[in-house]
């Protein structure tokens with residue numbers, strides 16, 4: 001239907017019609033995705049919350065059992081290991097990938113030759129899915145045909161590198177792999193931040209006689225402080241959702257030493273038919289995320305407000 | 312003794328020549344302005360003096376030291392940037408002391424220096440604030456404070472006022488001038504505002520396309536521009552360029568609006584070997600309404616007829632666009648005595664203030 005068909009016969013009412021259509025279109029286009037995110041985020045969260053308080057086993061049922069599921073969850077040694085692993089992993093993974101990412105970004109920021117090549121190389125792991133990363137690294141860690149076998153083959157027959165074979169070190173294998181995967185991502189964000197710093201600031205620091213390290217510590221890094229927070233928040237939610245990396249790398253083992261909450265939830269819900277307890281575990285993961293994200297969003301709101309006030 | 316001396320300075324990026332043989336010199340305590348259109352290399356030149364850009368060839372002397380390969384921090388300079396470049400996460404006090412901290416100046420001495428500079432610039436009440444909480448003018452002062460606290464041999468300013476609104480710019484201009492009188496430091500000041508250059512500088516270097524066109528006092532630059540670029544760049548409204556023919560050793564003729572030729576006597580004879588075709592350069596303020604009284608006061612005034620195409624009153628003065636042959640020229644008149652639109656007036660052109668250029672070389676004859 002062209003505009004002419006509309007306007008000529010009913011000249012006067014045509015405009016309001018089209019105006020109304022104009023205002024409706026964005027709403028119509030957005031409505032399905034809004035509805036979907038509302039249902040998936042809020043409705044399913046509330047449903048999971050309810051299930052976690054119910055006696056659901058193989059199928060969702062609605063007999064109310066209070067906090068029983070939470071109690072039996074926390075009584076389970078495997079869950080405790082999973083939850084501890086989550087914090088251990090998150091801590092090392094976030095600090096590690098940020099430190100390495102920052103270091104790489106600063107090195108690349110020194111106007112190295114072939115910058116684009118380095119950037120691509122470091123960013124590349126991010127393009128690989130966690131499943132592939134996990135699988136490849138599980139081969140590398142494998143004592144029989146991984147790095148250990150390779151180095152021994154070179155002649156160092158005492159060399160030992162079998163992180164994933166040992167209960168106490170397997171978690172570090174996961175951490176190292178996670179860091180490998182995402183430091184490039186941290187680097188990209190930091191590099192963008194470093195490049196956004198006004199070059200005059202660096203020149204001013206140069207004239208002020210500040211050394212390179214002092215310029216970074218006192219001038220450049222404080223200026224990009226918000227980027228640290230953004231990177232940390234993104235990494236945290238990566239860490240909490242860690243499922244495929246562990247699934248491919250260690251399958252939670254040896255024993256239960258690298259179990260993570262996400263794996264545990266999957267196990268309870270779909271392998272063992274304990275939907276109620278699985279829902280409780282999922283709620284605990286949500287709590288772990290909320291501990292991080294709620295203060296962050298409050299801080300963002302607060303900052304926006306103070307900025308608005310200062311003009 | 313000269314505080315700054317630049318000899319045959321070149322700068323290229325790759326194969327592209329940005330500065331082509333700059334020669335400049337500033338005496339101790341002098342205020343030098345670098346002016347020129349955007350992209351002519353002013354900032355590059357300043358950055359090279361500061362040591363922030365490498366020298367392709369040539370020499371830079373600060374005082375009696377050749378500084379070509381001296382680090383910026385050891386050149387005994389201070390710089391104020393166009394963007395101010397205040398450290399955003401530090402307070403005003405920390406901004407001012409950052410350089411002294413880097414150099415390991417004792418705390419007590421730092422406090423003393425901050426006090427002195429803050430009093431000089433009247434920013435005492437701002438010391439605890441961050442740059443984000445300051446107005447444009449206040450930031451400008453802080454940037455000056457950071458430079459002043461060093462007590463350097465040489466001050467470098469890169470368009471320090473271009474981010475301020477018109478009124479503040481005029482105020483700060485006056486303030487910089489006063490400050491320079493008080494502190495008396497050698498200063499190199501980059502601007503593309505010719506009024507700033509005229510009001511502040513003891514000498515102006517007019518640059519274009521990587522070379523200095525003229526380096527002289529403001530008065531000489533204004534009255535005797537060495538070429539048509541300098542003549543057109545300095546002065547607002549710009550100098551009128553009128554094609555003319557030489558009709559004798561002391562007379563030229565220009566085409567009037569009705570197609571006839573008007574003869575104008577020159578105030579001084581042209582040097583031998585001047586081309587037949589010349590360009591007459593007349594500033595708008597040297598165009599008058601002709602009267603016999605004017606002629607008796609300024610004997611070099613020559614007259615011709617010109618219709619008035621447009622009149623633009625600005626309050627203090629009235630600009631009139633006049634037709635001459637097939638070009639338009641601008642004259643500046645007293646509002647009380649201004650011509651009206653459509654009128655044909657008898658112009659008086661003060662030939663003693665006019666310049667003649669060679670249209671081929673664009674150089675002053």
Ligand SMILES: Nc1ncnc2c1ncn2[C@@H]1O[C@H](COP(=O)(O)OP(=O)(O)OP(=O)(O)O)[C@@H](O)[C@H]1O
Nearest residue numbers: 324327329347348349350351352353354355356503
């Ligand atoms: N790093 C660089 N690489 C290549 N060309 C550059 C570089 N820096 C500056 N230029 C070029 O050098 C020329 C002079 O630049 P400069 O910044 O000195 O101009 P400017 O006179 O300060 O102009 P403005 O009034 O706009 O500040 C410009 O043509 C610019 O494109």
Ligand SMILES: [Mg+2]
Nearest residue numbers: 353354355469
């Ligand atoms: Mg510039």
